[in-house]
Amino acid sequence: MTTKQGKILIVDDNEDILFALNLLLQPHVEKVKVTTQPERIAHFIETFAPDVILLDMNFTKDADSGHEGFFWLKKIKETDSDAVVIFVTAYSDTEKAVQAIKAGATDFIPKPWAKDKLLATVASGVELRRKRTEVSQLKKQVAALESNLSFPEVIGESQVMQSLFETIDKLKNADANILILGENGTGKDLIANLLYCCSPRAGKPFVHIDLGAIPETLFESELFGYEKGAFTDAKKEKAGRFEIASGGTLFLDEIGNLTPATQMKLLTAIEKQQIMRLGGTSPIHINVRLLCATNVDIHEMVARSYFRQDLLYRINTIELHIPPLRERGKDIELLAGHFLHRFAKKYKKDIRCISTSALRKLNAYNWPGNVRELQHAMERAVILASGYTLSADDFMLKPAPVRKTKSENLNLEELEQSAIEKALEQADGNMNQAAELLGISRFTLYRKIDKYKQR
Numbered sequence: 001m002t003t004k005q006g007k008i009l010i011v012d013d014n015e016d017i018l019f020a021l022n023l024l025l026q027p028h029v030e031k032v033k034v035t036t037q038p039e040r041i042a043h044f045i046e047t048f049a050p051d052v053i054l055l056d057m058n059f060t061k062d063a064d065s066g067h068e069g070f071f072w073l074k075k076i077k078e079t080d081s082d083a084v085v086i087f088v089t090a091y092s093d094t095e096k097a098v099q100a101i102k103a104g105a106t107d108f109i110p111k112p113w114a115k116d117k118l119l120a121t122v123a124s125g126v127e128l129r130r131k132r133t134e135v136s137q138l139k140k141q142v143a144a145l146e147s148n149l150s151f152p153e154v155i156g157e158s159q160v161m162q163s164l165f166e167t168i169d170k171l172k173n174a175d176a177n178i179l180i181l182g183e184n185g186t187g188k189d190l191i192a193n194l195l196y197c198c199s200p201r202a203g204k205p206f207v208h209i210d211l212g213a214i215p216e217t218l219f220e221s222e223l224f225g226y227e228k229g230a231f232t233d234a235k236k237e238k239a240g241r242f243e244i245a246s247g248g249t250l251f252l253d254e255i256g257n258l259t260p261a262t263q264m265k266l267l268t269a270i271e272k273q274q275i276m277r278l279g280g281t282s283p284i285h286i287n288v289r290l291l292c293a294t295n296v297d298i299h300e301m302v303a304r305s306y307f308r309q310d311l312l313y314r315i316n317t318i319e320l321h322i323p324p325l326r327e328r329g330k331d332i333e334l335l336a337g338h339f340l341h342r343f344a345k346k347y348k349k350d351i352r353c354i355s356t357s358a359l360r361k362l363n364a365y366n367w368p369g370n371v372r373e374l375q376h377a378m379e380r381a382v383i384l385a386s387g388y389t390l391s392a393d394d395f396m397l398k399p400a401p402v403r404k405t406k407s408e409n410l411n412l413e414e415l416e417q418s419a420i421e422k423a424l425e426q427a428d429g430n431m432n433q434a435a436e437l438l439g440i441s442r443f444t445l446y447r448k449i450d451k452y453k454q455r
């Protein structure tokens with residue numbers, strides 16, 4: 001150990017051992033405390049907050065079963081689940097020490113010890129403690145953010161939405177992985193939140209990651225984290241989203257945007273239930289419930305070999321299909337009323353209703369951008385309206401997309417390029433909006449623009 005790091009608590013009934021270990025560790029660590037009484041461990045955890053606890057396996061005279069060690073290990077873990085406990089054990093106890101590791105101990109030091117080996121074991125214990133503390137702090141931050149979120153209000157009285165709610169109700173005690181399918185803006189994100197709020201993991205971390213917004217090169221560092229020095233900019237180690245979500249829920253949005261290589265990495269993590277930080281040497285166990293969402297036809301992607309079937313099986317134990325807004329009948333009016341109320345309040349405008357002709361216009365429209373588009377349309381109308389009632393003229397809805405293509409040009413790439421140009425023009429260069437108009441993610445849009453630029 002180069003710098004003095006870590007607070008060490010040594011618990012052993014043999015005062016000679018305590019003396020020798022204290023003498024050995026003092027020059028290398030921040031602080032050492034010793035005790036012959038395991039009953040005082042809880043007190044030391046509270047007042048001294050040790051990073052590493054060196055624990056003897058037998059305390060009563062002549063005892064050699066190791067049961068006491070296991071007993072105190074369990075007690076320590078009940079008090080502090082992140083505690084790093086290293087057993088100090090006679091050679092003959094090696095077998096038990098291996099069992100102890102299965103029971104949650106971090107490592108063991110055989111007696112008599114080799115000085116360098118002992119120092120190295122304690123140093124990695126201190127390092128492990130630091131990582132566990134970092135991850136649990138991140139978890140607390142995420143949980144604190146989530147606790148501010150109440151149950152999301154998902155509006156819908158149509159038959160299709162009612163049967164969706166019935167299915168969600170049946171899923172409330174299930175821990176199964178769920179795949180949420182639906183067009184852009186149908187409410188997949190909202191439904192994922194609802195599923196989380198009514199799951200047994202509610203209140204535990206809920207980590208959302210938009211896979212469409214992560215370039216392939218950052219996939220591993222974002223999802224699995226990295227160790228200090230893993231790459232040039234890795235000045236400090238960082239936990240990945242899987243680690244932060246462990247114990248809770250990981251929401252992988254835009255799952256259809258994964259490349260074959262990232263699909264493979266994700267599959268391995270899910271199958272093994274463990275990840276390896278970039279530059280790391282030991283795997284980290286993870287326990288997450290997966291919620292995934294996509295607006296692409298994932299089964300079609302599997303049929304065309306763009307998406308791995310084995311990965312799909314891992315994520316779609318249950319599939320939920322969120323219907324497009326145009327299939328929800330009276331929900332259009334219901335949602336319009338809901339957004340009217342919200343935006344009238346937000347912009348402090350005394351607008352009370354929507355005229356019959358405006359409602360007719362809203363009902364006749366096909367809403368390619370679904371609820372998000374309706375929300376924007378309502379916000380715009382509320383801002384621009386002058387009377388108490390929203391009229392048909394307050395809604396500037398996009399004309400339905402022209403599906404017929406000119407017969408003289410059927411070149412797919414050229415059609416795609418021209419669609420991108422049109423979308424960018426309509427969206428005034430706003431990449432998010434253009435991507436939405438095209439029904440693809442912003443990341444895919446960037447990739448396609450790059451492809452055409454290189455020609």
Ligand SMILES: Nc1ncnc2c1ncn2[C@@H]1O[C@H](COP(=O)(O)OP(=O)(O)OP(=O)(O)O)[C@@H](O)[C@H]1O
Binds near residue numbers: 153154184185190
């Ligand atoms: N049933 C609903 N009731 C109330 N608000 C809704 C409903 N569905 C969607 N919304 C609102 O519409 C907006 C878009 O919803 P959301 O982001 O969940 O859609 P999405 O399907 O995840 O979109 P994308 O495919 O672009 O990721 C959000 O502001 C959301 O709160």
